[in-house]
Amino acid sequence: MSEQKKVAVVGASGYAGGELLRILSRHQGVELAIAVSETYAGKPITASFPNLAGHLPQMRFSSYGDGLELLSCDVVFLAQENGKAMHLAPGLIEAGCKVVDLSADFRFRDHTKYEEIYKTTHVSPELNQAAVYGLPELFAEQIKTAQLVGNPGCYPTASLLALAPLIENDLIDPLQIIIDAKSGVSGAGRAKFGLDYHFAEINESVTAYNISGKHRHTPEIEAALSVMTGIKEIPITFTPHLIPITRGMLSTVYAKLTRTNSTEDLLEMYQSRYTTSSFVVISKEGTLPATKHTLGSNRCHIGLSVDNRTNRVTVISVIDNLVKGAAGQAVQNLNLMCGFEETAGLLEVGGIFP
Amino acid sequence: MSEQKKVAVVGASGYAGGELLRILSRHQGVELAIAVSETYAGKPITASFPNLAGHLPQMRFSSYGDGLELLSCDVVFLAQENGKAMHLAPGLIEAGCKVVDLSADFRFRDHTKYEEIYKTTHVSPELNQAAVYGLPELFAEQIKTAQLVGNPGCYPTASLLALAPLIENDLIDPLQIIIDAKSGVSGAGRAKFGLDYHFAEINESVTAYNISGKHRHTPEIEAALSVMTGIKEIPITFTPHLIPITRGMLSTVYAKLTRTNSTEDLLEMYQSRYTTSSFVVISKEGTLPATKHTLGSNRCHIGLSVDNRTNRVTVISVIDNLVKGAAGQAVQNLNLMCGFEETAGLLEVGGIFP
Amino acid sequence: MSEQKKVAVVGASGYAGGELLRILSRHQGVELAIAVSETYAGKPITASFPNLAGHLPQMRFSSYGDGLELLSCDVVFLAQENGKAMHLAPGLIEAGCKVVDLSADFRFRDHTKYEEIYKTTHVSPELNQAAVYGLPELFAEQIKTAQLVGNPGCYPTASLLALAPLIENDLIDPLQIIIDAKSGVSGAGRAKFGLDYHFAEINESVTAYNISGKHRHTPEIEAALSVMTGIKEIPITFTPHLIPITRGMLSTVYAKLTRTNSTEDLLEMYQSRYTTSSFVVISKEGTLPATKHTLGSNRCHIGLSVDNRTNRVTVISVIDNLVKGAAGQAVQNLNLMCGFEETAGLLEVGGIFP
């Protein structure tokens, strides 16, 4: 293992930030030096995260201030809401820091796409060209040499890992992809307090939202599919649902097979595709994954079944939206960027059952 | 209102049975005379349903015995597991009772289909020809004159109400229907005790099961679509999911439009199709229903959206699986069969929020 | 039944307000005329409560305006946050309206107590003398002739119904009462949006809050106990807990018996004490109530057990905090105030199971 890297987390009191602190505090390759949170500046980490009493009993949140302190870090995680990272990243990049951004700011090579979706002007569009989309199972080689990584959204992570083997092997009609996804509430973040996230409104209920392409993760998935296929426009149908669990995401992906394939054949192909991917587990034929299988861990479990009557394949993938869907994947990207084992710091942490 | 009808419930200590008791005990057109439960025979109703302390403080469960007592009833609800009703129904029908069966025994006109799906021999197949599929919003006229009604499954109820306007108006390709459904755990019934329904395994998790057409409600939906279209085989893709809520079902239906239609046009068409249906509520454009909106009530709320890029429509329908998906719909069928107001006894009961 | 009373609800878009609308819309003795909500003024009731699509499809919320419209009502329910009713009540009382206030403004005969607890000046203290504490099982006679009723808090309702038979019969040491209560999240109301009520923070967790007498319901319980016993100060230990359910409250009451009594004797005594109380159900020896038994209903279920080793009795009472703990009890008070059957409009509504 290389020498210890000095690391900072900006936006450290949110849910993804807390997961970063949890994981990084046990990661032997890093020294967790700075945790920036304006809300909690000056307070102990445990004021926001009592669960870290055993991990980070003494550390305190700091204010961003003039940001100069961050420049001394080897790696900076940006875990703020969308539209912040594009302001901070240029200075960090110039100072030689590696940056993993968990927001959407650097997920799109084409910054005009970002501007259209997020309805804001991108202030550092030149960085988008250099930024790598941080889905290690698909883009590990590019990530290894990247200085700036745009960490994928949770829905795209679960959905693209489910689709990749089919797309790469040209087994499905890319124009008939339907993704029906179910997410736990922590995916909305910790800063959203509205009635929409009030326990009494969400508990004992399920609902869909932002359907028919209105969710911002729709173009993110489409952009990644375009990169993979070389096809310019791949409009998909994507439906996110909110279910009353705290953590966990299940993506049900429907695709039309272009050839006849058995469930067995496809499972074998998936197994082989992900054989070197430490964090992808393929379910045995006849079994399907549950989100609970990944609670607290960085793994993605995938199961599938072919219906011969319709020649459609249904692929089910599950992740913990805060780990593989956010902070865990960000650390996986750090590992690749710093030359650590891809799994460093990530095997210790999960996953609990039941 | 017609004179009071004498009514019995067989299988009265299950979840659907309990809902029947709850609703019928307040229904002014009926006298709830008999509640059969072998498990609780001789015990007060409140031993199984403490919630009915105010409704049925004195009534007791009885044993089926020789079944002769049932013959004096005007209407008998059969709410047992599959494979029981086909034994009881012939005697009841012969004695002139009206019968609403909540199991699958009389949902299929073609009894060989039933035998294939439920892997058992049907002992009274001649009744299947006469039985009417009890989805009142589609088959009210036939139900009114039926002596035997096969009450639909919960998934088919939610899914067919979502699809009917599109199918009836020939607006979608029937061979590209995908249904992604999410159900609360009470749908599994009260008699299933296994690890699969243990709180600790289900809570904070979501999973799919019986995918790729393996769920028994798949052919039930397909059979109803065939009746509606006249097309012999309409293979659909149907994926049920189990989510950690007690009651509630959400069906997300994907269909390919054969013509260009706006969300607005389709909503208007749905509104018009269901204008006389007291229990169907169409969501306004831009809003979508949540299962919590129907908790404890017999309503089905439907919302939809068209994606012009893919020319697919996504229809979301929600019900309480134990009410519109079981007992409430059964009472709605009784109302039609007995000449009561379709809503009799069904407006009082729900629905609570939050 | 008397003629229909014209009724208004102020604060109609909160959780208690919504329950009032649900119950009053089916109450045959009342005409639900006005539903005031500043937040939703002008919008249909169903915009806030989609569950009332079948009950109140056409009605709209109105603004308070100059409040003159309310004066034409026979009964006005005030369901706002604390500190509002004391401004509205004087005008209504003067105009001859009967008023049921669901806030704390009129729960204390001694307005200085209110001012101390709620840290505000009471603007209509003269009304507190005339107001009756609206717990019908204890104070029915006074409620019948009251023009102004202070509807009890949810914790006091569950706790006082559990304690009353022991207190009234002088069976326990009033200075050794400990109440450990568990509440669902809807008890916090719909207007509180903070992180404290965020689904992700509350789900899969339990916590205590405002312990050691700091919860405002502590002096409310103590004041009622003082009224019942004539003892000036009865300091109790009261600990509220927040548990991850939407509705439901369980109060575990510990008391030291002053004489030796068996579980059987006490249960008989409770049964006899509440024999004319339609909404109180005493559990059989060896069984205990669960909050689910009262979901959506106005009942309170009570069970108990004596430990001969310690001569302590443990009494468990459960209610639906939004019904018997708020809106249902308010309607029960209206029934008494207007000369209706005490149960009018309250038997139809619940309770659902599971």
Next chain:
Amino acid sequence: MSEQKKVAVVGASGYAGGELLRILSRHQGVELAIAVSETYAGKPITASFPNLAGHLPQMRFSSYGDGLELLSCDVVFLAQENGKAMHLAPGLIEAGCKVVDLSADFRFRDHTKYEEIYKTTHVSPELNQAAVYGLPELFAEQIKTAQLVGNPGCYPTASLLALAPLIENDLIDPLQIIIDAKSGVSGAGRAKFGLDYHFAEINESVTAYNISGKHRHTPEIEAALSVMTGIKEIPITFTPHLIPITRGMLSTVYAKLTRTNSTEDLLEMYQSRYTTSSFVVISKEGTLPATKHTLGSNRCHIGLSVDNRTNRVTVISVIDNLVKGAAGQAVQNLNLMCGFEETAGLLEVGGIFP
């Protein structure tokens, strides 16, 4: 760190067993050699625990067989239902194995007490004398030299850690202790499938059970208090409640102070009492712990408050019932018994938030 110890888990497919596998698989001081489960014998660990796909991808469950294989282990964890360990322990002890039993078989020095509570004859009562009650914060010295440890129940763990500082310093009346505890459902174990643990019955509900001393953990707590105080009989009031969470236990302890103490003084005293206890965290004045703070970790968080009016102290302690309440504490005992750091293998695993 000492050399690696060879370790076995018997009863490895239950919830406590699964936690042992999760923790031990990452514990650098041990070699996890054998996982016995009759139910899953021959199957991969991941068949029962898909969450361990990344930890134990290859290991399989084995059958107990003649039990000889276990004799080669340094440490054996017995994680079966009550009444099994007393049969297995004698052979293991004779062979020189260290044994940590997670059942109740060796928690009582007085085996007749065990026989009375568990209604069975103890077949190896001579071992009870030598066995040590494995609550490390109270009995670390004895545990270090023990060959057989009876791992405490979850309720006793949470309750005794809350009480110990008060008892040890003689600050409370031992005859006025009341414990009101709330437990997640995993505490019931994985083998109990009945209707009592059916998701639909437990969700959205709270109930008490085995009140007034009928829960088997009552005498376990009392026995430990007797050991601590030297008083022969300390009858307590203990009320367990079942709440709809998977993991987590909160114990609310009420005690009468014999002298006047402030909240501040007592917190300082607790802080000092547990200053060398790595797994006990004392909450700051004015804050209280939530079970979510300990999810997946071996910590116990404790908060308290004194009510000067009643001179009662309310102490709140929270644990993860499967970790500090079972498997984590068992590993903590192994650490002490084997001369490892007390925290070995236990810091890595938790705790996740939210």
